[in-house]
Amino acid sequence: MKLNINGRVRELDVEPEMPLLWALRDVLDMKGTKFGCGIAQCGACTVHINGEPVRSCSFPVSAAVGQQVTTIEGISRNSSHPIQVAWVEHQVPQCGYCQSGQIMAAVALLRKKPKPTDADIDSAMTNICRCGTYARIRTAIHAAANGNVGVKKA
Amino acid sequence: MKNTSFKKARREFLVTTAGAGGGLALGFHLPSAFAQKTGTVEKADVNIWVAVNSDDTVVIKYARSEMGQGSMTSAPQLIAEELDADWKKVQIEYADTNQHVRMKRAWGNMASVGSQTIRTSQDYMRKAGASARAMLVAAAANEWKVPAAEITVSNGIIMHAGSKKRTTFGKMASAASKLGAPKEVVLKDSKDWKIAGKSMRRIDIPASTNGTQRYGVDTQLPGMVYAAINASPVFGGKVKSFDDSRVKSRRGIIKVLSIDGNAVVVVADNYWRAKEALKDVPVEWDVGANGNVSSASILEFFKEGLKxxxxxxxxxxxxxxxxxxxxxxxxxxxxxxxxxxCHAPMEPMGATVHIQEGRVDAWASTQNGEAQLAGVANALGVPPESVYFHKTQAGGGFGRRSGPDFIRQAALIAKALPAGTPVKMLWTREEDTQHDxxxxxxxxxxxxxxxxxxxxxxxxxxxxxxxxxxxxxxxxxxxxxxxxxxxxxxxxxxxxxxxxxxxxxxxxxxxxxxxxxxxxxxxxxxxxxxxxxxxxxxxxxxxxxxxxxxxxxxxxxxxxxxxxxxxxxxxxxxxxxxxxxxxxxxxxxxxxxxxxxxxxxxxxxxxxxxxxxxxxxxxxxxxxxxxxxxxxxxxxxxxxxxxxxxxxxxxxxxxxxxxxxxxxxxxxxxxxxxxxxxxxxxxxxxxxxxxxxxxxxxxxxxxxxxxxxxxxxxxxxxxxxx
Missing domain, CATH: 3.30.365.10 (Aldehyde oxidase/xanthine dehydrogenase, molybdopterin binding domain)
Structure with a gap:
């Protein structure tokens, strides 16, 4: 089957029911998308299908055929997406393992709601972070939404 | 650690690298990555914690683990502070676990447990920074023929006011690395800190925002196979028998086996295939008396303890x-x-092991590189000196990754496969929750x-x-x-x-x-x-x-x-x-x-x-x-x-x-x-x-x-x- 991932066509020979997560990680060697729970609970595996956040551990690869798949590797060149810049400026990640998924969820949120309220963030950002970076995620999303990024220096 | 042991450790380091055939001169080698980039950058190990490249970048070794606690940035801040380095030119690398074993634990404790990285190693890390600074100053003093006491250092620049001479760490590193370490160093008062005490951005964060951060479970090697594991659900239980008849001929399945008598493993050409097949391998367990234990019976046992x-x-x-x-x-x-x-770090337990003639390489997210290395050596019955354990960023630890239980499993699986086959074992979340x-x-x-x-x-x-x-x-x-x-x-x-x-x-x-x-x-x-x-x-x-x-x-x-x-x-x-x-x-x-x-x-x-x-x-x-x-x-x-x-x-x-x-x-x-x-x-x-x-x-x-x-x-x- 053929998949369109980050604007590139990739050809795979895998079972149709294989979750997109494992096709990305093991077959295509795209390791930015993470395995956390396998039951769509934690969101570490979040990717976009046509811009919508999807938990790829529970999304069959065959359902992605003919769709635009975007992974953490495809949201910007040189980590330049305002969400990525804000994540660094506000020193959001701790262990970082959930952050690909958090960033994918945040990018999708901003696309839908360019100026999200705290309530919007609460309902859109349901991914688990065991390190407890939630407060910084919230601050960084607001900063990116307000265009308040790329000004702070280390 | 006293400074005299730096000298000893460094001597051992030189012996080791020379013995490995990698050294070009005393303490020098051309790291291939740099050599390819510029063709001319030389790296000098001033001591085991500080190396300086001829382009003035400073490489500071970090001996513990990084799992989000930030010590991979804060510990080197202390070294860079005493070194008077330019923080913008500092790179941080994990200390090599294999060298560590060969050098009789030269980097001290490698464990990241008990909130101890800074508090138990600040003294020897700061002395290492101060010692390296003194050696760089001594090299400049020798070249300029001025007293070392008249030399000042700031931001990686070495200066002598009287003669208006100035040079850089990069230019002095080669000479400095040939000098002995000073017997004593004076550490700074914290009120004079310029790098320590500041909110330096964590060095590992950018990679965590663009998918390039590599955790233990992200290890990928040519020809690698994947293993899923089902250990006895009752702690202490044994495998009586298992039935692999339904999965043996499935696509991608390489081997079904039992390890340590307490776990059943499916090896496949892809992790998903391995873990799906494992669900269809019925296992009969011998759980013994532990099968009767419940939370209620445990509580009664604890209540007795109060009396x-x-x-x-x-x-x-x-x-x-x-x-x-x-x-x-x-x-x-x-x-x-x-x-x-349970701990529930976001990254489930997993490890990759590659056994080759006379050498074993292993990768895992860990809180204790030494324990992992020893775990591999014990599991395979090989000398620790032949094990190369590679640290990665850990996707959370919280104490879970301090022991070698999971890397032992990966090593035993690798041993059961055809010689030279690298294998990555990964736990499901369920395995992780139930085998903590x-x-x-x-x-x-x-x-x-x-x-x-x-x-x-x-x-x-x-x-x-x-x-x-x-x-x-x-x-x-x-x-x-x-x-x-x-x-x-x-x-x-x-x-x-x-x-x-x-x-x-x-x-x-x-x-x-x-x-x-x-x-x-x-x-x-x-x-x-x-x-x-x-x-x-x-x-x-x-x-x-x-x-x-x-x-x-x-x-x-x-x-x-x-x-x-x-x-x-x-x-x-x-x-x-x-x-x-x-x-x-x-x-x-x-x-x-x-x-x-x-x-x-x-x-x-x-x-x-x-x-x-x-x-x-x-x-x-x-x-x-x-x-x-x-x-x-x-x-x-x-x-x-x-x-x-x-x-x-x-x-x-x-x-x-x-x-x-x-x-x-x-x-x-x-x-x-x-x-x-x-x-x-x-x-x-x-x-x-x-x-x-x-x-x-x-x-x-x-x-x-x-x-x-x-x-x-x-x-x-x-x-x-x-």
């Missing part, structure tokens, strides 16, 4: 408690229970007698808990007492003239181990609530009562005052809002918390405010400490509300995040962090924030509802989180 006569007494016994209780105006008693908890080394379960019995003034004249503690030192680390108990289980009572800070604290080990078949803030995550739940009960019994303000009890304890009193001041203790709160306070002394630091909550009629707790204060002596990276206290609050709140591992038929009942609940964004309270360093000592920061939070929350619950929380989690006591 047993003549159990070990902690050395801080004072006076005569029986007499004190006999003469007391009032005697209070209370029991508290804390459950087993759990935060110990504990019971506490407390008793105190107060006199007419309301102050305690006698305090008795009985702790019944597992011993992780004995059960996890295999160490004999000293005088029958476990360290982590007695944290908070062993160095009891409150002034009580008669006191006696006892510990009785309760060993069950449930594996226990380190956990973020292990003992300190539970002992304050009992101690700090009981202090509140004493204050309530005498009608005194709980903060003022603590102040009286801590009047001769400078730092515990200091942090208590700091948190109370920041929280505005004593000032009126909005109607329906109540506050609780607690103070603790964990991991060489002092922490205190105030939590403000309201509770509705249905038991829904709304957290209005959290104030966390820490005195860790010296602040190396302020923003990172704030992050650690924010994270510790989330970790503690998760445990307080929902954390519970229960046992039925000998096995863990919880499986995944749907049955082991995690805090989410909408539930995260705002945390105000107060940094109140008093200097003169070095305390930990990764764990101490957890210690005071749960009792402060429970004391607020009592203030709000009149209900004293005797047992966790709160979900079992009729509470939810609003």
């Amino acid at each position: 047993m006569p003549d159990v070990p007494v902690l050395p801080n016994k004072k006076g005569d408690i029986d007499q004190a209780f006999a003469g007391a105006t009032k005697v209070l008693e209370a029991e508290f229970v804390t459950p087993y908890l 080394f759990y935060r110990p379960h504990a019971m506490y019995k407390l008793k105190a007698g107060i006199d007419a003034s309301g102050m305690p004249v006698g305090w008795y503690t009985r702790i019944a808990s597992g011993s992780l030192f004995n059960q996890f680390a295999g160490l004999p108990l000293k005088d029958g007492i476990d360290g982590p289980a007695t944290e908070g009572f062993a160095e009891f800070p409150y002034e009580v003239p008669n006191q006696k604290h006892e510990y009785v080990q309760r060993r069950t078949h449930v594996p226990i181990g380190f956990w973020r803030t292990v003992g300190w995550s539970q002992t304050p739940f009992a101690r700090e609530q009981f202090v509140d009960e004493l204050a309530q019994a005498t009608g005194k303000d709980t903060y003022e009562y603590r102040r009286e009890l801590l009047k001769n304890e400078k730092r515990p009193l200091g942090i208590l005052n700091a948190v109370a001041k920041a929280a505005g203790w004593g000032k009126p709160l909005p109607a329906g809002v109540f506050r609780g306070i607690a103070t603790t002394e964990p991991y060489g630091s002092f922490t205190a918390a105030v939590v403000e909550i309201s509770v509705d009629n249905a038991g829904a707790i709304k957290i209005h405010r959290v104030v966390q204060a820490i005195d860790c002596g010296y602040v190396v990276n302020p923003d990172n400490i704030v992050a650690q206290l924010q994270g510790s609050t989330a970790f503690a709140l998760t445990a307080a509300m929902w954390g519970e591992i229960t046992i039925k038929d000998g096995r863990v009942e919880q499986t995944n995040f749907d049955t082991y609940r995690m805090l989410r964004m909408r539930e995260m309270p705002k945390v105000e962090v107060v940094l109140a360093p008093t200097g003169g000592f070095w305390g930990g920061v990764g764990e101490p924030g957890q210690a005071p939070f749960i009792p402060a929350l429970c004391n607020a619950i009592f203030a709000a509802t009149g209900k004293r929380v005797r047992s966790l989690p709160l979900k079992n006591q009729g509470f939810t989180l609003a």
Whole structure:
């Protein structure tokens, strides 16, 4: 089957029911998308299908055929997406393992709601972070939404 | 470590690299990556912690692990500070575990447990930085023929004012690396710090925002195969038989096997194929008597522990408690229970092992590179010197990754495959939840007698808990007492003239181990609530009562005052809002918390405010400490509300995040962090924030509802989180 991932066509020979997560990680060697729970609970595996956040551990690869798949590797060149810049400026990640998924969820949120309220963030950002970076995620999303990024220096 | 041992270590390092055939000259080699880039950059190891490239970049070695606690940035800040390096030109690399073994543990302890990286290695790391600086200065002094004492260093630039000469670290590194280390170095006063003490951005963060960060589970090697594992669901159980007939001929399946007699493994050309096939391999287990154990039977066993006569007494016994209780105006008693908890780091356990002739390479997310290396060597029966363990960023640790259990499995699987086949073993979340080394379960019995003034004249503690030192680390108990289980009572800070604290080990078949803030995550739940009960019994303000009890304890009193001041203790709160306070002394630091909550009629707790204060002596990276206290609050709140591992038929009942609940964004309270360093000592920061939070929350619950929380989690006591 053929998949369109980050604007590139990739050809795979895998079972149709294989979750997109494992096709990305093991077959295509795209390791930015993470395995956390396998039951769509934690969101570490979040990717976009046509811009919508999807938990790829529970999304069959065959359902992605003919769709635009975007992974953490495809949201910007040189980590330049305002969400990525804000994540660094506000020193959001701790262990970082959930952050690909958090960033994918945040990018999708901003696309839908360019100026999200705290309530919007609460309902859109349901991914688990065991390190407890939630407060910084919230601050960084607001900063990116307000265009308040790329000004702070280390 | 003394500086003389640097010299020795460095000598061994030179011998080793020369022996390996990699050295071009004494201590020099051309790292291929740089050589390819520029063709000319030379790297000089000034000592084992500091290397300088001829392009002036400085490579600082980091000996522990990075799992989000930030030490991979803050520890090198201390070295760079003493070196007077240009922080913008500093690169940080893990110290090589194999060299470490060959050099007789030259980098010291590699473990990231117990919030100890800074506090137990600051001395030798800072001396390494200062020593390297002195060698670079000596090289310049030799070349310029001026006294070293007249040379100054700033931002990686070496200067001599008198002759107006200046040079760089890169130009002096080659000569410096050939000099001996100085016998003595003088370390800076913290008030002169320019790199340490500042919120330097964490070096590992950019990679965590663009998918390039590589964790243990991201290891990928040519020809690698994948393994999924199903270990006995009952701890201690054995594989009687398994049936692979349904999966043997499936696409991608390479091998089905049993390892260590207690686990069944499917190896495939893809992880998903392996884990799906494993579901269709029925296993018959021999679980023995452990199959009859339940949470209820364990609780009974712990309750017996509270009643047993003549159990070990902690050395801080004072006076005569029986007499004190006999003469007391009032005697209070209370029991508290804390459950087993799992770690649930976001990255499940996993490891990759590649066995080749005379050499084994292994990769895993770990908190202890040495333990992993030894685990591989033991599993395969090969010398440690032949094992190359590669550290990666760890996707959370919280104590789970301190032992070698999972890497042993990967090594045994690799051994069962055709020679030279690299294999990556990965656990499912369910395997992870059910095969942990759990935060110990504990019971506490407390008793105190107060006199007419309301102050305690006698305090008795009985702790019944597992011993992780004995059960996890295999160490004999000293005088029958476990360290982590007695944290908070062993160095009891409150002034009580008669006191006696006892510990009785309760060993069950449930594996226990380190956990973020292990003992300190539970002992304050009992101690700090009981202090509140004493204050309530005498009608005194709980903060003022603590102040009286801590009047001769400078730092515990200091942090208590700091948190109370920041929280505005004593000032009126909005109607329906109540506050609780607690103070603790964990991991060489002092922490205190105030939590403000309201509770509705249905038991829904709304957290209005959290104030966390820490005195860790010296602040190396302020923003990172704030992050650690924010994270510790989330970790503690998760445990307080929902954390519970229960046992039925000998096995863990919880499986995944749907049955082991995690805090989410909408539930995260705002945390105000107060940094109140008093200097003169070095305390930990990764764990101490957890210690005071749960009792402060429970004391607020009592203030709000009149209900004293005797047992966790709160979900079992009729509470939810609003």
